[in-house]
Amino acid sequence: MSTARALLDDQRTLVGALVALVAVIALLLFVDLPGSDLVTVGALERALQAATPIALAAIGGLYAEKSGVFNIGLEGFMIFGALVGAAVAWLLAGDGSITQAHLWVAFVAVAVVSGVLATLFAVLLIRYEANQIVAGLAVWFIGLGFGPFAATVLWGGVSSPSLPNIDTIAVPVLAEIPVLGRLFFDASPLVLLTIVVAVAAWAVLFRTRYGYWVQAAGENPEALDTAGIDVNRVRYATVVFSGVMAGLGGAVLSIGIGSGFTGTGVTMVDGRGWIAIVAYLFGNYNPLGTYGASLLFGAMDMLQIQLQTIGISLPGSITGLFPYVAVLVVLVGVGYTRVPSAVGESYDTEE
Amino acid sequence: MSDAATGVRSLADRIAARMLDASVLERVVIALVATALALLIGAVIVAASGYDAVEFVSSLVYGAVGNVSNLAFMLRQSSMLILTGVAVAVAFRAGVFNIGVQGQFVVGGFAATLGILFAAPLLPNSPVSAIPLLALATLLALAAGGAYGALPGVMKAYAGANEVITTIMLNFIASGVVYFLLDAYLRPEGAAAPNTEQFPDYVGLPGLVFESPSFSILGLGVALLTVVVVYLVMDRTGFGYDLVTSGYQEPAAKYSGVDPKRMIVRTMTISGMIAGLAGALFAIMILGYYSDPNTFPTFGFDAIAVSLLAANNPLGVVPAGLLFGGLDAGGQYIGFTLDVPSELVDGVIGLIVLFVAAPELFRAAGQHTSLGGDRE
Numbered sequence: 001m002s003t004a005r006a007l008l009d010d011q012r013t014l015v016g017a018l019v020a021l022v023a024v025i026a027l028l029l030f031v032d033l034p035g036s037d038l039v040t041v042g043a044l045e046r047a048l049q050a051a052t053p054i055a056l057a058a059i060g061g062l063y064a065e066k067s068g069v070f071n072i073g074l075e076g077f078m079i080f081g082a083l084v085g086a087a088v089a090w091l092l093a094g095d096g097s098i099t100q101a102h103l104w105v106a107f108v109a110v111a112v113v114s115g116v117l118a119t120l121f122a123v124l125l126i127r128y129e130a131n132q133i134v135a136g137l138a139v140w141f142i143g144l145g146f147g148p149f150a151a152t153v154l155w156g157g158v159s160s161p162s163l164p165n166i167d168t169i170a171v172p173v174l175a176e177i178p179v180l181g182r183l184f185f186d187a188s189p190l191v192l193l194t195i196v197v198a199v200a201a202w203a204v205l206f207r208t209r210y211g212y213w214v215q216a217a218g219e220n221p222e223a224l225d226t227a228g229i230d231v232n233r234v235r236y237a238t239v240v241f242s243g244v245m246a247g248l249g250g251a252v253l254s255i256g257i258g259s260g261f262t263g264t265g266v267t268m269v270d271g272r273g274w275i276a277i278v279a280y281l282f283g284n285y286n287p288l289g290t291y292g293a294s295l296l297f298g299a300m301d302m303l304q305i306q307l308q309t310i311g312i313s314l315p316g317s318i319t320g321l322f323p324y325v326a327v328l329v330v331l332v333g334v335g336y337t338r339v340p341s342a343v344g345e346s347y348d349t350e351e
Numbered sequence: 352m353s354d355a356a357t358g359v360r361s362l363a364d365r366i367a368a369r370m371l372d373a374s375v376l377e378r379v380v381i382a383l384v385a386t387a388l389a390l391l392i393g394a395v396i397v398a399a400s401g402y403d404a405v406e407f408v409s410s411l412v413y414g415a416v417g418n419v420s421n422l423a424f425m426l427r428q429s430s431m432l433i434l435t436g437v438a439v440a441v442a443f444r445a446g447v448f449n450i451g452v453q454g455q456f457v458v459g460g461f462a463a464t465l466g467i468l469f470a471a472p473l474l475p476n477s478p479v480s481a482i483p484l485l486a487l488a489t490l491l492a493l494a495a496g497g498a499y500g501a502l503p504g505v506m507k508a509y510a511g512a513n514e515v516i517t518t519i520m521l522n523f524i525a526s527g528v529v530y531f532l533l534d535a536y537l538r539p540e541g542a543a544a545p546n547t548e549q550f551p552d553y554v555g556l557p558g559l560v561f562e563s564p565s566f567s568i569l570g571l572g573v574a575l576l577t578v579v580v581v582y583l584v585m586d587r588t589g590f591g592y593d594l595v596t597s598g599y600q601e602p603a604a605k606y607s608g609v610d611p612k613r614m615i616v617r618t619m620t621i622s623g624m625i626a627g628l629a630g631a632l633f634a635i636m637i638l639g640y641y642s643d644p645n646t647f648p649t650f651g652f653d654a655i656a657v658s659l660l661a662a663n664n665p666l667g668v669v670p671a672g673l674l675f676g677g678l679d680a681g682g683q684y685i686g687f688t689l690d691v692p693s694e695l696v697d698g699v700i701g702l703i704v705l706f707v708a709a710p711e712l713f714r715a716a717g718q719h720t721s722l723g724g725d726r727e
């Protein structure tokens with residue numbers, strides 16, 4: 001039974017990947033273009049950058065869900081991260097100009113603040129057994145309200161003034177490698193950092209005892225409890241981790257590759273937290289697959305520039321929708337990924 | 352066979368009825384405490400940001416009900432929130448999270464606008480033409496909203512796609528596509544903003560009680576009528592029974608012959624139709640033309656809070672809608688008169704949702720404050 005189900009799931013994933021591939025090919029045929037013009041080093045560079053905030057949030061969300069808690073508040077945590085990053089950098093600089101050191105301190109501050117907020121969220125979800133979907137939506141609403149509110153208090157408008165961002169760093173020697181050098185070693189350090197995080201997240205989840213605990217907390221909490229491990233403690237850790245990662249993803253948007261906080265509309269995060277959830281579903285809860293899916297969505301996000309450079313001018317309002325459409329295509333393709341069996345259930349130890 | 356089915360049906364009926372009714376009082380208390388707590392935190396944040404918290408709260412109240420025009424504005428916002436709130440409640444009641452009411456609202460209003468703009472020149476320029484135009488606009492809004500709601504329903508039922516995410520994506524897509532169409536095809540020659548032409552003067556709802564250009568008591572009437580119809584359908588018909596049991600007692604519903612997949616699609620369609628109707632009301636009563644959906648109020652999102660506060664009960668949506676309409680009107684008044692940013696009110700609404708999501712928090716608080724009742 002379970003083997004059959006697993007087989008079916010694998011097929012679903014395959015079907016999903018095929019659907020996505022067909023969609024891309026159909027797009028290429030539809031606009032009648034050689035694909036080689038679309039895939040350039042510049043395009044890859046932009047895709048890697050656009051994938052970074054999505055991948056960070058997605059890897060965090062993946063850990064939470066693997067341990068049995070659906071953190072649907074990623075989008076909200078990203079908004080707080082983007083705001084706190086911009087605010088701390090701006091406040092630290094005082095009247096002077098913002099330096100690289102300020103930006104890096106702000107980046108760390110985002111991790112701390114996001115950790116505190118995520119802890120409160122985790123207490124509501126785990127200790128007080130809040131409805132995970134409703135509470136996650138609430139985090140989004142709170143971000144949408146208090147983000148622009150705080151921006152108005154600080155800057156007199158819902159957006160911050162234009163801020164500098166974290167410089168690209170060229171790694172000596174490695175930066176000289178053709179193509180790869182430019183993509184990874186003469187790029188925003190956050191791009192490289194995210195790739196390292198993805199690999200580390202994969203190693204921890206599938207190759208360490210702690211990763212086994214995380215998986216067991218989501219699949220079979222009773223067994224983990226019997227083995228003497230505190231299920232809820234594992235879940236607290238993953239939810240806080242997911243909040244921190246989503247916060248950092250938001251900070252990447254405001255001070256990493258963007259230039260400040262934008263609080264208009266649905267803020268500068270603009271649905272990337274939701275896309276992150278789909279990224280780890282599409283990546284079948286594998287951090288490396290999740291990074292790949294984030295890259296796909298990042299590329300979709302940047303497709304507009306590519307289309308323009310080769311002379312296709314679709315209005316920005318339409319090309320801006322590509323990532324959202326891609327999410328729908330992917331979700332319909334991989335709808336039945338096997339969710340950890342204890343997701344959404346609170347766990348009470350029998351004591 | 353049919354006897355067994357009826358037996359299961361009545362058993363499931365009793366269970367569902369009990370589950371729905373047992374905690375009504377508790378829900379009311381939780382809703383009130385959650386709102387009070389969220390407002391308190393809001394006031395603390397106002398004070399911490401260096402503003403006057405007392406002035407904030409009193410302005411909030413004055414902005415909602417302080418004078419006739421404020422009251423009209425509050426009722427206008429409440430009408431929209433009641434209507435969109437019922438749209439959310441119908442889906443939630445059936446166990447489906449429709450976060451896409453905003454998108455269905457946008458699409459519905461757009462369809463109504465297209466109907467009015469294209470049909471108006473074909474009819475004589477007289478007030479009598481308003482009747483067929485309004486009827487056409489309403490039908491188109493119901494159809495478009497329903498279809499746009501059915502889409503994530505089909506995706507969930509037949510492909511297992513999580514409706515929370517698909518509906519949010521469809522919100523972005525609705526705003527983007529409608530903006531594109533407005534900008535590219537419907538903007539009058541030489542106009543700077545992506546707005547359609549104004550509707551003919553005679554297309555609108557008469558103010559009647561209030562002298563407000565953007566609120567008619569008929570709008571509130573439409574919202575309340577919808578509530579009553581939805582309540583009767585959900586409480587008194589076989590369809591409504593199937594809808595609620597498939598949300599609360601899926602196995603029982605399945606056993607009594609309800610196809611859960613078809614139920615999801617139907618639920619989302621109905622929810623979308625009501626959202627579409629709200630869109631038509633917004634275009635006709637409030638705007639009188641159509642414009643960039645990215646600038647619209649987020650009724651569809653606030654409606655989620657309305658529905659949750661009402662415990663997804665269609666009748667409960669009315670007081671919850673009035674409360675949020677008041678918060679909304681008070682918040683906008685604050686934005687105009689004090690220098691406290693009105694976005695704060697959106698944050699307070701988010702806090703209310705957060706607290707409503709965690710009834711255990713209040714139970715725990717209740718146990719702690721019952722002073723020794725449980726202690727030894």
